[in-house]
Amino acid sequence: MSRAYHVEAIRAAERPLIEAATAAGDPDAVMRRAAAGVAHHTAELLRSRTGGVYGRSVLLIVGSGDNGGDALYAGAVLRGRGCRVDAVVLAPDRVHDRGLAALRRAGGRIHHAEALGSPVPVPDVAVDGVVGLAGAGPLRAPAAGIVESLATAGVPWVAVDLPSGVDADTGTVHEPHVPAAVTVTFGLLRRAHLLASPVCGRVEVVDIGLPGQPAGPGTLVGPSRPEVGRSWPVPGPDDDKYSQGVVAIRAGSDRYPGAAVLCASAAVAATSGMVRYVGSGGDAVLAARPEVVCHPTVADAGRAQAWVVGPGAGNGTATVSDIDAVLSAGRPTVLDADALTCLAAHPVLFRSATAPVLLTPHAGEFDRLTGGWDRADRPGALRRYVAGLRDRGVEATVLLKGRVTLVDDGETTWSVDAGSSWAATAGSGDVLSGMVGALLANGMGAGGAAAWPAVAAATAHGEASRIAALRTGGAGAPIGASDLLAALPSAISALRGA
Structure with missing residues (x-):
């Protein structure tokens, strides 16, 4: 059986890992481990859709906070595997600086959403790093327009943690939202992975070192x-x-x-x-x-x-x-x-x-x-x-x-x-x-x-x-x-x- 947890339970489980990494002088250690999983499953989707990874194109939609950082670090890994990686940054003043620097060093291209003078390039795969567990409600401009245009073009999406536009605890699916082909999450399932499974696509759980968690009052259970x-x-x-x-x-x-x-x-x-x-x-x-x-x-x-x-x-x-x-x-x-x-x-x-x-x-x-x-x-x-x-x-x-x-x-x-x-x-x-x-x-x-x-x-x-x-x-x-x-x-x- 599978168990899916409330946001607060997820955060409580992650906190000791992040604090330990910060104390060791590497505050992004957990994030890079998560990003490696995102990169791996994005490469698998590229391979299944296009027959390969090298020379393929990936577009990152990057919001503020940790999900944006996960996407940026994942983009750096994919760039190292020979992908063309473009990142559209939605909030330049709140972007994850270290993740952005890693993508730049790897040769990724950075675009500010507010400065885009033309439609975003149509990639082989898009990565949703718009909002994370704290997100609520539908996608807002400019992300909404980008997501809708790429979905119309048939571009498959990899969602980081959860598809943006889906509430983590209630599983409410708002319009517009990211229609994920694959959702890559970390350590433990979120409630929305079970409640909103039709829009999450295939859910992959990446091991980031979280210990097993007991079921609590808000835990959802899925049968196998x-x-x-x-x-x-x-x-x-x-x-x-x-x-x-x-x-x-x-x-x-x-x-x-x-x-x-x-x-x-x-x-x-x-x-x-x-x-x-x-x-x-x-x-x-x-x-x-x-x-x-x-x-x-x-x-x-x-x-x-x-x-x-x-x-x-x-x-x-x-x-x-x-x-x-x-x-x-x-x-x-x-x-x-x-x-x-x-x-x-x-x-x-x-x-x-x-x-x-x-x-x-x-x-x-x-x-x-x-x-x-x-x-x-x-x-x-x-x-x-x-x-x-x-x-x-x-x-x-x-x-x-x-x-x-x-x-x-x-x-x-x-x-x-x-x-x-x-x-x-x-x-x-x-x-x-x-x-x-x-x-x-x-x-x-x-x-x-x-x-x-x-x-x-x-x-x-x-x-x-x-x-x-x-x-x-x-x-x-x-x-x-x-x-x-x-x-x-x-x-x-x-x-x-x-």
């Missing part, structure tokens, strides 16, 4: 594919259908029978246990998955280790009554879609919860649950909502869907990057809720804890969407939820083999 694969439940020699978990699903309606089919089918595909179905979509469910056991009502469903309630179920009084009955049964429960709408209208239902509850909203559903939230700080808004439920005695975990899905149980925030947005299609949430319910029933979460089953299901869900989109072997094509569902066994297999 091998971890998810190792934890995925498969039948052992002593297992039967009951020992692998029985999940009951209350989903679908006359208006939305497909939700019942998708949710129940996903539960079947996720584990080798047993699936019970409650609702009016029994005929459609049995036509798609004859191994599902159907029941007319919640009361008739028999024993189950976990429940899923909500996809396509409607938000009338019958659904409200069933939510109350399921929560009162004291089993881990996934509440999705229409169940979330019912909860938003009848928050008193939470009083019935006597076991772990997992809510799986998308942004609009989360808006209804919270009455409005700060979309510029997804992890902060999520933690505040979960903390409020926990303060009321509800053992709640929330999975907030997105290209980067967040899962929070009040103690840990997990970040799951799907790697694409192919899963942004109607019905894919129904598939996800069925998967999570089956994993909960299997006991993947110790003591009924919902966070890891949610993380594992989100990981496999993203992998299945990728496999489905690439099924023709080309660049990818739009998919439906049925395509994602069909790819789920391949996704689980891929994760288990990771």
